[in-house]
Amino acid sequence: MAELVVRLRQRLKLTQEQLAARLGVTCPTVNRWENRKSRPSKLALKLIKSTLEQLGAEDLLTQYFPH
Structure with a gap:
């Protein structure tokens, strides 16, 4: 998940701060995700997946959210 967030x-x-604001979390939370100190919650993962869908990032969707 760390690589996905990056x-x-x-x-x-x-920036980490801007992504945090977009996902409704704090900047230290995004930093912890990227540094593998914690993982995104189920809600955060839904928001990340939704963002990927909006971007049309099929490669990342397939890799990190297989059906």
Whole structure:
């Protein structure tokens, strides 16, 4: 999941702070995800998946959210 968060943030060209605001979490939370100190909650994962769907990021959806 850490790589997914980094790749999503890079695609959106957002800072950790900006991604945190978009997902409704704190910047330290995004930092912990990226540094593998914690994992996104189920709600955060739904928001991440929704963001990927909006971006049309099929490669990341297939890799991280297989059916």
